[in-house]
C-alpha cells in the first residue's frame with residue numbers, strides 16, 4: 001500500500017472517524033429482539049410453573065395439601081434448567097451469524113468513512129482485504145460471539161437466582177414478576193451497551209489498522225463531548241498541545257493515567273483520534 005505524504009509539506013490533520021450509528025442501531029435491535037424473546041418465554045413458563053408448584057407456604061394458604069419439603073423448589077429448578085438449556089442453545093446457534101454480520105458491516109462502514117475523510121483532505125485511496133484487517137475482524141467476531149452468549153448466560157443465571165429465592169421465601173407471583181421485569185431491564189441495558197461499545201471498538205481497530213497500512217503513524221487525542229461523565233484525564237489530553245490534542249504514536253497508543261490506550265478503548269469512552277499525515281521532512 002502506498003504511504004501517504006502531505007503534498008504541501010505541512011502536516012495534514014484528518015477528521016476523526018466515528019462509529020456508524022446505523023450499524024450500532026441494527027446490532028442493538030437484533031440483540032434486543034433476542035432479549036425480548038428470552039424474557040417473554042421465561043415469564044410464560046415461570047408463571048405456569050409457579051402456579052402449578054407454588055412455594056409450600058403459599059400452597060398451604062391456598063388450601064393445597066402440604067408438599068414434601070423442597071419438592072416444588074426441585075420441580076422449579078428442573079424446569080428452569082430445561083429452559084436454560086434450550087435458550088443457551090438458541091443463542092449459541094445465532095451468535096456466530098449475528099457477530100459476523102455486525103463485524104462485516106462495521107468494518108465496511110469504517111473503510112467507507114475513512115476513504116471519505118481522506119478524500120476530503122485530498123487523498124484518494126482504495127482499500128482491499130489484507131491479512132491485518134482480516135485478523136482484526138476475526139478477533140472481533142470471537143469477542144462478539146462471547147458477548148452475545150454471555151447475555152443469555154448472565155440473564156438465565158440471574159433469573160434462576162431470583163426464582164429460587166422467591167420459592168424459598170414463599171413470595172407471591174406478583175413480587176417475582178416484578179423482579180423478573182427489573183432484571184429484564186438490566187439485561188436490555190447491557191445489550192445496548194454491548195452494541196454501542198463494540199461498534200466504537202470495531203471502528204477504532206479497523207481505522208487504526210487501515211491507517212497503519214497507509215503509513216499514518218501519529219494521531220492527536222480528541223475528547224468528544226457526547227458522554228455524560230467524561231474522564232478528566234481524557235479531556236486534558238484533548239486540550240494538550242495548545243488545544244490541538246496530545247500527539248501519540250498510533251501503533252503504541254496514548255499515555256494517559258499511566259497506561260498506553262487508544263481512543264474509545266475504555267468503557268464508554270467516546271474520544272476519537274485525529275490522524276496526522278506528516279509533511280515531507
Ligand SMILES: [Zn+2]
Nearest residue numbers: 234269270271
Ligand atoms: Zn475518553
